[in-house]
Amino acid sequence: MSEDTNSYDATHITVLHGWEAIRKRPGMYVGSTSERGLHNTVFEVVGRAVNEVLAGRAGSVDVTLMTDSGVRVADDGPGVPVEAAGHTDGPGLEALLTRMPTEWRPVGRNTAALGPTVLGLCIPNALSSRLTAEVRREGTGWVQKYTHGVPVAPPTAVGPAADGGTTLTFWPDPDIFETAECSFAVLAERFRELAFLNRRLVISLTDARHLGEPRSVRFQSPGGAQDFVAFLDTPEESPVHPDVIGFEWEDQRMEGTAEVALRWCTSREERVHGFVNSLPTREGGTHVLGSRDGVANAVNAYARERRLLPAAHTDLRTEQICEGLTAIVSLKLDQPFFEGATRGTLGNPTVRPCVAEAVQEHLGDWLESHPEQAAAVVDRIVPGTPGS
Template identity: 80%
Template sequence: MSESANSYNASDITVLYGHEAIRKRPGMYVGSTTERGLHQAVFEVVGRAVNEVQADRATSVDVTLTPGGVSVVDDGPDVPVKAAGDTDASSLELLLTRLPAGWEPLGRNTAVMGLAVLGLCVTNALSSRLTAEVRREGTRWVQQYAHGVPVAPPTAAGPAADRGTTIAFWPDPDIFETVECSFSVLADRFRDLAFLNRCLTISLTDARHPGEPRSVRFRSPAGAQDFVAFLDTPTGSPVHPDIIGFEWEDPRMEGTAEVALRWCTSCEERVHGFANSRPTREGGTHVLGFRDGATNAVNAYVRKRRLRPTAHPDLSPEQICEGLTAIVSLKLDHPWFEGATGSMLGNPTVRPCVAEAVQKHLGNWLDSHPEQAAAVIDRIVQGTPGS
């Protein structure tokens, strides 16, 4: 092979910016071009609206599936449409066309719904068209986009009786294998969001089939305790009627936590972890800390009440968590997501903080509910071979 054939220099490098880079390598931003990637594009838009609620700037999010498209509406304080900073572009246009400077979530009130907090620009770039409507200061502003590029500046399109933002987009069929979202997949994710964020009201409407509309609305005043009750519905009978729930804030892990749990007659362990509303299906330091704390609390209670012979070893985490349904939801200022798909929480300070808090709160509950505690211990011991 000749020397010229092996040559490689700067002239062989193609630099892509903005929407071009996203459209060239969509999997880097939404994971894939399958239905899963399509849903991630939806979550990027919904995530912005949910974060408006988290920041107390909005109260509700409404998502509608339309033929080939999706509409997301929030009642937040809207997005400025005038030129921003030293650019000629409006704040709305910057939001829809520029990637954020960093990939890290922006504080404990940020709901991480996509692979990273990349925002509307990703969905815009992966859509054949997008319409942004901003209702602001009595005026309705509209801007159209095609393949991530603005067709024209924001235009005043009449009066507005309310405030808020509507993002309607049509995923590009030249990029995605399908542009038909799954109603059930989105509904399940939005239900979880409502369980994890008590302040949130979110609805999903399917308007793709005239004459057959369907709609669901989610709100969960009891948060994680409602989540446990929902998960327990199709399983065996609960061992104790109360769902144990507690919340706390710990500056050592720079965040807050909410935990709910209940033992059932089922043999299955179902401990679900979340960090900044993102499911951590591979677990992580918060789930490990929960298991540590629950194990320590139960064994301390058993030893204090002398419920097992002293010669017997302590109950193991596997024995204690059998039949347990639990939600461990953390909201951190700086969550570290690890694993191939970022579905594991890696913050090292989280494990001891969660373990300490769970041991304290669960131990107090066992002490103050002796009848229910007895039922829990009986359930654990009876499920322990050779006990």
């Protein structure tokens, strides 16, 4: 092979910028071009609106699936800043829709992650055939339209606005995605989870794609994780104790807050679901391990103290204790560390002992103050224990 054939220099490199790079390799940004990637695109847009609510700037989020495969996401916040209007308090509309986030991307315990990627509105904008942004801010309405991530014109003032808010309507590009039709069921399940995990959130989903009355659901959960556990327990699975045990705490050692809810039922299946900043950690992690440690320690300590186990009996194994347990372990961390690119496993090492200690303390207090229900829990694990 000649030297000329082997030559390689800067002329062989193609540099893609902005929307070009996103459209060239969409799977790098939303996971795939299948329905899963389509939903991750929706979650990016909805995530911005949800975080407006969690920050106390908005009260509700409304998502509508439109007849022409468009998706409309609206919030009643103050409206994002518009550069053309001279707003300077935060990233402006065009920056949000065209630039990858850097230092201004909100992170931490007061934000929610809806999908496995948190890359900003530039991703769904670039992967949409068109997008229309409507902003109502400080008494004026603004509109800007995009095509394939590129602005058609600068934001235009369209008249007075009586209230505040931001509405983003986008049409996922059928040349990129295998399907442009979102699943109502998949979106509803995720929005229901978000409402369980964030008490102040009110989020609605409307399906206007079919003739007749549109389907619409509204999610709000004042009971938080305790409502989540009650929802997961099916009617066929009788609870061992009627109460859903729930507690919350803050721990500076792990730089965050936690909420845990749990209940035993007659099923033999263990269902412990972990979440970090509202993102499901399907492979578990240190928070789930810590919760199981705490539950096992609390039950064993209570059983020993009340002599519900024979003196010669070894401690109950964690697997025994967690049979039939439904639990939600939700952490809000300032600096979550995930193992792997899919963020399915929490890796913060300090979390496990912190969660174990808190769960043992709070569950132990509940067992002490509910002796009849506590005895039923132990008898569920070791039938015929004394005092049951």
